[in-house]
Amino acid sequence: MPGFRHLEAKVWASVVLALCLGAALTVAIAQYDRRLGERSQSSRIEVRLQAAAFELERTLSALAQLNHDVAATLLPERAITTAKLRPLAEKLVNDHRRIIDVAVSHGLEVVFVHPVEGNEAVLGMHFDTRPEQMEGVRRAIERRDTVIAGPLPLVQNGRPGVIVRTPVFHPATDGEPGAFWGMVSTVVEFEGLLEDAGLSSADLPFTLAIRGREGSGAQGPPFHGDAALFRGTHVAVDVALPAGGRWRLGATPRADDSEAAARIARIYTAGAAISLALALLLLYRGGAFGSGGGAGRLHPFLPAGVRIGIRAFLIGVSLLVLLPILAIGGWVSYRNAQQSTERFSQALAREIGDRLHDRVAAFFEVPRHFVAFNVEQARAGLLPYEKPEDLMRGFLSQIRQQPLLTFVSMGTADGQYYAASRPPHGADKALRMLHSRAADDYVMHIFRTDQTGRSTSLMSTGKGRFDARRRPWFEAALDSGSLAWYPAYRYAINDAEGAYDTMGIGMSAPLFDPHGSFIGVATADVALSQLSEFLRELTAGTQATAFIAETNGLMLANSALAPIYRLDGEEAVRIPLAESDSPLIRAAARPLAASAQPEGSASLPLGNGNFLFEWHRFTLAQGPTLTIGLILPTAHFEAMASDTLRNILYLALAVMILSLMIGLFVSDWVARPLRSLSRASSRLARGDWQPASHEPSPIREVAALFATMDSMAAQLKRHTETLEHKVRERTEELEAANHKLAMLSLTDGLTGISNRRHFDQMLHSEWARALRAAQPLAILMIDIDLFKKYNDHYGHQAGDECLIRVAHAIQSCVKRAGDLAARYGGEEFAVICAESDLEKATALASILCHAVAAQALPHMLSPHGRVTVSIGVAAAVPAPEVAPETLLRRADEALYRAKAGGRNRVDAETGNPQPLPAGRA
Numbered sequence: 001m002p003g004f005r006h007l008e009a010k011v012w013a014s015v016v017l018a019l020c021l022g023a024a025l026t027v028a029i030a031q032y033d034r035r036l037g038e039r040s041q042s043s044r045i046e047v048r049l050q051a052a053a054f055e056l057e058r059t060l061s062a063l064a065q066l067n068h069d070v071a072a073t074l075l076p077e078r079a080i081t082t083a084k085l086r087p088l089a090e091k092l093v094n095d096h097r098r099i100i101d102v103a104v105s106h107g108l109e110v111v112f113v114h115p116v117e118g119n120e121a122v123l124g125m126h127f128d129t130r131p132e133q134m135e136g137v138r139r140a141i142e143r144r145d146t147v148i149a150g151p152l153p154l155v156q157n158g159r160p161g162v163i164v165r166t167p168v169f170h171p172a173t174d175g176e177p178g179a180f181w182g183m184v185s186t187v188v189e190f191e192g193l194l195e196d197a198g199l200s201s202a203d204l205p206f207t208l209a210i211r212g213r214e215g216s217g218a219q220g221p222p223f224h225g226d227a228a229l230f231r232g233t234h235v236a237v238d239v240a241l242p243a244g245g246r247w248r249l250g251a252t253p254r255a256d257d258s259e260a261a262a263r264i265a266r267i268y269t270a271g272a273a274i275s276l277a278l279a280l281l282l283l284y285r286g287g288a289f290g291s292g293g294g295a296g297r298l299h300p301f302l303p304a305g306v307r308i309g310i311r312a313f314l315i316g317v318s319l320l321v322l323l324p325i326l327a328i329g330g331w332v333s334y335r336n337a338q339q340s341t342e343r344f345s346q347a348l349a350r351e352i353g354d355r356l357h358d359r360v361a362a363f364f365e366v367p368r369h370f371v372a373f374n375v376e377q378a379r380a381g382l383l384p385y386e387k388p389e390d391l392m393r394g395f396l397s398q399i400r401q402q403p404l405l406t407f408v409s410m411g412t413a414d415g416q417y418y419a420a421s422r423p424p425h426g427a428d429k430a431l432r433m434l435h436s437r438a439a440d441d442y443v444m445h446i447f448r449t450d451q452t453g454r455s456t457s458l459m460s461t462g463k464g465r466f467d468a469r470r471r472p473w474f475e476a477a478l479d480s481g482s483l484a485w486y487p488a489y490r491y492a493i494n495d496a497e498g499a500y501d502t503m504g505i506g507m508s509a510p511l512f513d514p515h516g517s518f519i520g521v522a523t524a525d526v527a528l529s530q531l532s533e534f535l536r537e538l539t540a541g542t543q544a545t546a547f548i549a550e551t552n553g554l555m556l557a558n559s560a561l562a563p564i565y566r567l568d569g570e571e572a573v574r575i576p577l578a579e580s581d582s583p584l585i586r587a588a589a590r591p592l593a594a595s596a597q598p599e600g601s602a603s604l605p606l607g608n609g610n611f612l613f614e615w616h617r618f619t620l621a622q623g624p625t626l627t628i629g630l631i632l633p634t635a636h637f638e639a640m641a642s643d644t645l646r647n648i649l650y651l652a653l654a655v656m657i658l659s660l661m662i663g664l665f666v667s668d669w670v671a672r673p674l675r676s677l678s679r680a681s682s683r684l685a686r687g688d689w690q691p692a693s694h695e696p697s698p699i700r701e702v703a704a705l706f707a708t709m710d711s712m713a714a715q716l717k718r719h720t721e722t723l724e725h726k727v728r729e730r731t732e733e734l735e736a737a738n739h740k741l742a743m744l745s746l747t748d749g750l751t752g753i754s755n756r757r758h759f760d761q762m763l764h765s766e767w768a769r770a771l772r773a774a775q776p777l778a779i780l781m782i783d784i785d786l787f788k789k790y791n792d793h794y795g796h797q798a799g800d801e802c803l804i805r806v807a808h809a810i811q812s813c814v815k816r817a818g819d820l821a822a823r824y825g826g827e828e829f830a831v832i833c834a835e836s837d838l839e840k841a842t843a844l845a846s847i848l849c850h851a852v853a854a855q856a857l858p859h860m861l862s863p864h865g866r867v868t869v870s871i872g873v874a875a876a877v878p879a880p881e882v883a884p885e886t887l888l889r890r891a892d893e894a895l896y897r898a899k900a901g902g903r904n905r906v907d908a909e910t911g912n913p914q915p916l917p918a919g920r921a
Ligand SMILES: Nc1nc2c(ncn2[C@@H]2O[C@H](COP(=O)(O)OP(=O)(O)OP(=O)(O)O)[C@@H](O)[C@H]2O)c(=O)[nH]1
Pocket: 783, 784, 785, 786, 787, 788, 789, 791, 795, 796, 797, 798, 799, 800, 803, 825, 826, 827, 899, 903
C-alpha cells in the first residue's frame, strides 16, 4: 500500500537533504542574481550620470563662453554702457531659459542687472556683505578667469543658483597685471540645469546627491540630495567645470526596484519547485507511491511490456536531458540577443543622431565665427578693405582653416566684391580669389592661388556685372542690421567650369569702421552641395541617410546627394522633402510634417525594408529653424539578431551532434559488454558451453557480472559432463544386459545351443536368402532313439545330461558359417545347412549320427547298447510359392522313416534310409 509510514529513515534523510540543498542553492543564486542586478544597475546609473555630467559640462561651458562674451564688450571702455549691455543681456536671457539674470558689478557693487524685474534685490548689492557670494567672487579675482560659483541660495528668491562669474581687469601697466575693475555674473537656476541634464529628481530611478560646492570636487561640501549616500556604496561621476573645479555626482539605486524583486521572486519560485520535484522523486524512489522505484519495476513512463535496447535507452535519456536544455538555452539567448539588438539599435540611432546633431550644430557655428571675427576686425580698424589683395589673402587664410566653407567674402558699400573661395564642384580644388571691382566695371575675375596665398593665374572672368549690393546676403545684412543668416540662394558666379553652379547658405553682417561708418557686408558661406558632402562624411559607414531641411520642408542638404533644387529657366526652385528623388527622404517627410515635436522618431516601412527615422529640430542663432533627419535601415540591426539566432542554431546543432557522438560512444561503451553478456547467456541457455569472449567492461558491476557468469558456466559445464559420463555408462550396461537377454531368448536353457525360436528365425531368413540366391537349403531333423526308455531307466536327471552330451556332439559337427544347430524340442534337434544340397546334407547327417554314437553313452535298453540318433534329411532350392515349413515336414518324414528303418541311421527324403556303417556303431 502506498504511504509514508513504511519509508526507510535513509529515504527521509535524502528528502530532507535535497530540500536543504535546494534551499541553500536557491538563496545563493538569488544573492548572486541580486549582486549581478546591482552591478548592471550601477553601470546603467553610471552611463546616465556620465550623460548628465556631459550635458552639465556642455551647458556650463556654453554659459561661461557667453558670460565671457559679455565681459569682452566691457573691455574697450571699462565703463558700464547700459545701451550696449542691455541687448546682449537681453538676448542671453531670452536664448537660455535657465538664466535668471545677467549682472555687472563695478568693484564689488552690482550696478547693472537684467532683467530688473524680480532681481531688484541684486541691484546695489555689495558682494563683501554676502560671504556666500564673496567666495566665488574672490576665486574669480584670484584666478583672473571665469569660474562657476555656488550653487548657493540666491538673493532674489532663496532658491539654489549657479553663478558664472567673469572678472574684468584694468589694462596691464609696465608688465604689472591690471587691477580688478568689475565682474560680469550670469545667474542660472540650478534645478533647471539638473532638469536639462536629465537629473530631475521626480523620475529618477536612483537617489542622487551632489557635492563639491564652489568646484571643490570629491571631498567638497555637499549641496544637493542626501549626502549620506556618499558614505555608502555608490556610483560616482565627476563634472569638470569650465575653467577648473569639479562637482561630484553620487547615486545609489532606489530600494524599490520592483523588476529586481520580481526576478528574485521568480528565482525563489523556480528553486522551490525544483527542490519539491526532487523531494517527490526521492519519495517515489523510496516507494512512497506504491512499488515505486523498487527493483524489478519498469519505468513508469513506458507502456507495459515494452523493452528497449540499452543503447537506445542511454541515447534517449541523454536527448531527454539535452534537448530541453538546448531549447531553453537557445530561446533565452535569442530573446536576449533580440532585446540587446533592440536596445543597441535604439542607442546607436540615438548616438548617430546626437553626433550628427552636434556636428551639424558645430558646423553652423563656423560661418558665425568668421563673420563675427571680420566684424570685430573692421570695428578695430584691422580689416584692410582698402587693400583688396591683403583683404583677400586674409580671407584665404580664414577659409583654409575651415575646409567646409565655400566663400569668405566682403561686399563693399559701393558694390565691389572680394572673396576667397573653395570651389564646391570640379576636379580642381585649388583655392580661388575672386573680385569684381568698379575699376573692372564690376566684372567678376576668378584667380587660382598658390600655397602662399598669392593669386597665380586668372581662371575666368564673369559674363555680366556682379554688383555685391544686389546679392541676397548683402541685402539680408542690411535688413537685419546685424549678424544674421540669409536664406539659401543660387550662386551668381559663372566660371567656365561651372564649379559654382550650386546653392549656398551662410551668415552675413554689416561692417562698420572704428568710426561707426558702414563700409560693406561680410559673409561666410557654404555651398549646399558641400553641406551634403559633409552629411555624407558624417554618416559614412553607418548605412544611414541624413538630411537637413527647413521648417517649410525645403531641403538644404542630404547625404544621399539627391538634388535639393531644380532649375526653372534661370531660377532655382528648391525641392521639398516630400518631392525628393530619394524615396527614403520622401517617406520621412510625412511623419516630420505631422509632428511639431523638437525631436522624435518614427518607423518607416518601405518597399525594401523597415527604417528607423530620428529627427532633431534646432534653431540657428540669428537664423532659421532647421531639422536634421537620420534614417537607418532596421535590417542592419535585425540582421544582427538573425545572425545571433543562426549562430545559436549552429551552436545548438554542433552541441547536439557532439552530444550524440558522445552519447553513442558512451552507450556503446556501456552497452557493448552488456550485449555480449546477453549473447553469452543466450548461448549458455542453448547449452553451448564454449567459453564466451567478453568485451572487457570498465564498469565494475558489469565486470563482476562477467566473472560470476564465467564461473557459473564452468560449474554448469562440469556438472553436465559428469552427468553425461554416468548416462553413457548406464546405457552401455543396459545395452549389454539387453544383448544378454536377446541371447538368452534365442538359446536353449538346458543344452546351451540355439532354441526353437532361433531356429525358426534362421530358417526364414536363410530360406529367403536361398530364394534370392537360387541356392539349395537343407534341414536335418535329429531325434534321440528310445529316449523314453533312457529316462525311465537312468532317470530324468541323466536324461538331461544325455541331452547336453548329444547337443554338444551335434554342435561340434556344425561349424560352417550359415549353418545352425538347435534344440527343436524335447529330445529332438534340428540343423539348417545353408547352400547345401541333399547330398552334402546327408553326408553331414551321417557325420552327426556317427559323432553321437561315437560318444558311447551307455543305453542299456537300446539294441545298440549306447545312445544313438536317427536323422531325417530334406533339401530343396526354395521357390517363392513354397513355405519353409514344407522342407521341415519333409525332413520330419525322412526322420520318421529312419526311425522306422531301425534307428541310428540317416534317411533322406528319397525315402531310402541310410544305415550307419557297422564299424562305427
Ligand atoms: N530326461 C528328459 N527326458 C525327456 C525330455 N524331453 C522329452 N523327454 C522324454 O523323451 C521321451 C520320448 O519318448 P518317445 O517320444 O515315446 O520315443 P522313444 O522312447 O525315444 O522311442 P523312439 O523315438 O521311437 O525311439 C519321453 O519319455 C519324454 O519324457 C527332457 O528334456 N529330459
